[in-house]
Amino acid sequence: MDPTLTRIAHQQAAAMAAKDQLDHDVLGRFSARIDSAGAGRAAENIAYGYDSFPKTLGQWIDSAGHRKNLLLPKASRVGVASVKSSTGRTYWAMEIAGDYQRPKARTGAKLVAVAKPKARATQACRLKILGLCL
DSSP states (O other): OOHHHHHHHHHHHHHHHHHTOOOTTBTBOHHHHHGGGTEEEEEEEEEESOSSHHHHHHHHHHSHHHHHHHTOTTEEEEEEEEEEOTTSOEEEEEEEEEEEOOOEEEETTEEEEOOOOOOOOOOOOSOEETTEEO
8 A cells, every 4th residue: 555646546536526526537637646656657447336445346357447457567556545425426546556766866977876765564454456455
């Protein structure tokens, strides 16, 4: 789970719920929204009407296009959120990303890579799908 992707997913789900409209572009182009995650590659799945994550995930797995996003090559981060609209419809968003770009720091004429972030503590999985621990 990635906090930046979870924030982006929540913003997307909340905007869809506020407008009661399923739309990837409700907050603007996906490429602009996902930019803050620093991902080299990313995908988004959205849905509405399902009352639980397992049901939503099942629908995405059964859909060729959504399944392709779930299987994004070298994906290593995910963010998921759901928000209920005023009409009671639940909107879901999942952001999937990988190949994070590592920032470079300049020192004089040569480039030096910035240190890698510390490894995250392992957490128990509530749901494990396609190698992702959710």
